[in-house]
Amino acid sequence: MDITPVVREIVLPEHGDDRGTLIALESLSEIVPFEVRRVYYSFDTQPGCVRGNHAHRDLRQLVICVSGAFTFVCEMPDGTRTEHRMDWPNKALLIEGMVWREIRDFSKDSVMLVLASDHYNEADYIRDHDEFLRQVGRAP
Numbered sequence: 302m303d304i305t306p307v308v309r310e311i312v313l314p315e316h317g318d319d320r321g322t323l324i325a326l327e328s329l330s331e332i333v334p335f336e337v338r339r340v341y342y343s344f345d346t347q348p349g350c351v352r353g354n355h356a357h358r359d360l361r362q363l364v365i366c367v368s369g370a371f372t373f374v375c376e377m378p379d380g381t382r383t384e385h386r387m388d389w390p391n392k393a394l395l396i397e398g399m400v401w402r403e404i405r406d407f408s409k410d411s412v413m414l415v416l417a418s419d420h421y422n423e424a425d426y427i428r429d430h431d432e433f434l435r436q437v438g439r440a441p
């Protein structure tokens with residue numbers, strides 16, 4: 302576990318005027334405290350589906366709901382679980398280090414955008430919850 306685990310809700314600063322609203326994000330800024338090496342988004346998520354169900358050994362991510370809504374559940378290494386209803390594009394969730402995530406209750410129009418600190422690397426994933434418990438010292 303190289304990165305200290307962090308889960309933090311962030312209200313993104315908006316540039317709004319009578320035309321509407323714009324949000325800008327930059328690498329290595331106060332809002333995005335890492336270099337962005339990957340961007341991905343999920344959409345057309347089927348009703349009742351749960352995504353995620355994994356932890357990362359060594360990754361920083363900023364999660365944004367650019368459309369619709371979903372609920373992001375985080376389990377910290379000590380077992381603390383937090384639920385974050387992501388339902389507006391000015392809400393972001395910063396997640397760093399060993400945090401188990403489950404994403405559920407997607408609305409039909411939801412688009413989940415993720416900025417990540419590294420390229421896709423399956424070796425960085427822990428996809429088995431029992432293995433997560435072992436890795437964080439909560440199971441033998």
Ligand code: TYD
Nearest residue numbers: 339340341343351352353354355420421422
């Ligand atoms: P998966 O990890 O199952 O998504 P989620 O955690 O949101 O449920 O990824 C779905 C597929 O997409 C899987 O085959 C891996 C692939 N994928 C990439 O190729 N690159 C990526 O950056 C991500 C996040 C997934």
